[in-house]
Amino acid sequence: MNKHDFPQIHFYDQDFVDIYGKTWSWISSLWVNPETGDQDNDGLFLYPENNKRIINQFESIFSSFFLVYSNRNFDACKNIDYFYSQQEENGAIRYKYDVSNNQPIIDSENPDGVGLPLFAWAEFNLYHKSANKKRIKEIMPYLQKYMTWLDTTFKQENGLYAIPASVSGMTNSPRKDAVYPVDFNACMAINASYMSALGDILNDKELSFQYRRLYFSIKTRINSLMWNNNTGFYYDLDKNAEKLSTKTIACYWTMLAEIPNADKADRLVEHLNNPDSFGTEHPFPTLSADDPNFSEKGNGYCGSVNPAFNFMVIKGLEKYGEYELARECAIRHLYFVLEGLMPNENKEPGDLWEAYLPNGEGRPVMDSDPLFPRKHYLITAGLSTVALMIENVIGLSISLPRKTVDWIIPNLEIMGIENLSLKRNLITILSNKSNRGWEIQMESEKLYYFTINILDQKKKTLPIPSGKCSMLIDKL
Numbered sequence: 001m002n003k004h005d006f007p008q009i010h011f012y013d014q015d016f017v018d019i020y021g022k023t024w025s026w027i028s029s030l031w032v033n034p035e036t037g038d039q040d041n042d043g044l045f046l047y048p049e050n051n052k053r054i055i056n057q058f059e060s061i062f063s064s065f066f067l068v069y070s071n072r073n074f075d076a077c078k079n080i081d082y083f084y085s086q087q088e089e090n091g092a093i094r095y096k097y098d099v100s101n102n103q104p105i106i107d108s109e110n111p112d113g114v115g116l117p118l119f120a121w122a123e124f125n126l127y128h129k130s131a132n133k134k135r136i137k138e139i140m141p142y143l144q145k146y147m148t149w150l151d152t153t154f155k156q157e158n159g160l161y162a163i164p165a166s167v168s169g170m171t172n173s174p175r176k177d178a179v180y181p182v183d184f185n186a187c188m189a190i191n192a193s194y195m196s197a198l199g200d201i202l203n204d205k206e207l208s209f210q211y212r213r214l215y216f217s218i219k220t221r222i223n224s225l226m227w228n229n230n231t232g233f234y235y236d237l238d239k240n241a242e243k244l245s246t247k248t249i250a251c252y253w254t255m256l257a258e259i260p261n262a263d264k265a266d267r268l269v270e271h272l273n274n275p276d277s278f279g280t281e282h283p284f285p286t287l288s289a290d291d292p293n294f295s296e297k298g299n300g301y302c303g304s305v306n307p308a309f310n311f312m313v314i315k316g317l318e319k320y321g322e323y324e325l326a327r328e329c330a331i332r333h334l335y336f337v338l339e340g341l342m343p344n345e346n347k348e349p350g351d352l353w354e355a356y357l358p359n360g361e362g363r364p365v366m367d368s369d370p371l372f373p374r375k376h377y378l379i380t381a382g383l384s385t386v387a388l389m390i391e392n393v394i395g396l397s398i399s400l401p402r403k404t405v406d407w408i409i410p411n412l413e414i415m416g417i418e419n420l421s422l423k424r425n426l427i428t429i430l431s432n433k434s435n436r437g438w439e440i441q442m443e444s445e446k447l448y449y450f451t452i453n454i455l456d457q458k459k460k461t462l463p464i465p466s467g468k469c470s471m472l473i474d475k476l
Contacts, residue, residue: 005073007420009394010430012413015338016389023352023385027074027378034099044099045079047379053099057083057115058169059379061122062308066386068129071421077135080122084142091149093119093142095167109166116168116187117150119143120194127201131400131423136198140207143195147211150188158241159221160185165236165250170286170301172368174246174293178236182226183250186234189218189257201401219259227260232267234259247277247288248301249309255316265320272313272325280305282336283329284313285358297357298364300372304355305336305364311383314392323395324410330384330392336361337384352381390417396429398422405429405464406451412438412473422448431473438473452476 006024011017030047033040037053045063046053060079067076083093086102094104094113106113120143127136154161163184165175175181192215199208226234228243234251235243252268254260260268271277271288278284286301286309287294298304310333317326339361341350353363354373366372390396394415397406400422407429416430428443429450440452442464451461458476 006071007069007390008418009389009416010418011389011393011415016334016393019334019338019341019385020389023378023382024070024073026352026376027070027382030378031074037100041074043078044082045074045379046099047374047377054105055079055082055097055099056379057093057095058118058308061118062311062383063379064122065125065311066382068126069386069390069420071419076126076129080119080126083119084139087142087145091145091147092153093146093149110164112153114150114154114163114167116184117146117191118187119146120191120198124194124197127198128399128401133201133401136201140198140202143198144207147191147195151214156180158225159217160225160237160241161188168250170248170250172299172366173248173250173286173301174291175236175244175248175250177238177244179239180226180237180241181250182222182234182236183253185218185222185226186250186253186257186259189215189222189259190253192218193257219257222254222259223264227264232264233271234268246291246293247271249278249284249286249306249313252284252309252313252316255319256312258319262320269317269320269322269325272317272329280358281332281360282356282358283332284310289358295364296359298355298366300355300364300366300369303358303364304366304373305333305358306355306380307333307337307384308380311380311388314388323408327392327395327410330388334384334388334393337381351375352377352385354380403448404451405448406453408453412454416441436472439470440473441468441470443468 009017009020028041029039030045031041031043032046032053033043034053044055046055064076064080067074086097087093095115096105098105104113123139154163156162160180161184162179163181165178165181168183192211195211196208225241228235233247234254238244255268272284273279276290277288280289282305285303285305287303293302295303314326314330336356340353340356340363343349344362353375354377355364357364363373394417395408414432418428419426425444425446430441432439444464444466446466448464449461450464453459460476
């Protein structure tokens, strides 16, 4: 595959550019024919586990957020469509399947095989990167049946959802007494919110209103039952719906769900900046640094930094306009990801890992699982090296149906993207310093609308015609 088929990025740190490019070339090795197990770009995006071909709902949803930037070399919908194809009569979609026989994989800790409900979030993002309204219409019945199954199976009289905390994937996180996990409930709110947004795309007012009402119902209960005003944090609840005291990264799903008001969000951000909480050298550990179970060695989800959860926190920060902090944390995270590619002190080769140390370089350990973290874990590492790179480090936000590209630049640097496919339109946006000052050069095959926001001091929206053009920032 020609590397020029993928969009090229420009950034002052060449290491960031190199790992972005390598990620695309490595990803093809994880596309597998579900029947034979052979490498196949038309297959499914799978991480090989014990010679089994297992598909995971959490990873499949998250991987779609970086596969959308492959210029259609990889199908960002393929894994998600597999889960829809396995939906049961009652609406259930299980968390894991063995794709060689299409059987769900159920474990004793999660007897219903349920995963974090995030399909609608992924579909909303896919729509804005593809403008495929027909797809929304086709998948909506699956999403509605799935939400009905979750509602009827797990919703309790207090309006919250009771589910095993292990559903989050944080296997050894100290949450054994959690009956109402904050992350699952926040994800139900996220899914309801995006179901409403998908209803708006279809011009279905009834559908939109139904899920908007559900969203506000969950939001109200999370705020009234899970928020602790003394500590400024959302907590899991026990079987009596009493707040527990363990601070985990699960709380930050509430920001992605836009559940806290501005004051509460400020207090949550304080924890992200506090080195005794989640502001460790490598942001953000899965467990608060002041917790007695926190481990400097990571010990699985007792302190390790996980790229998927970092992506979630950074997207939550964006919801509250914290673009500068989001970018700073994305860059810090990427430097640690790059360090993880280096051999460690025992001369063991580096790689892209499933997780990283909170206050050091390299991979963590997990006392109960010698295989943690998995190496060459592109299925979530691509969130860091591709999605965060484009959306937060370079700062681009793209919507095909709106024909808009927003570029948020916290400081002027030589950077940009080249040959990014917007459906049937290749665009290039580069910032450079010329004799005339800072200049933005653009090339496009079709008209689109470009909004530039520099240092929160200059903001302008301009129609960008087809062909080449440039603008001087001093003249804005």
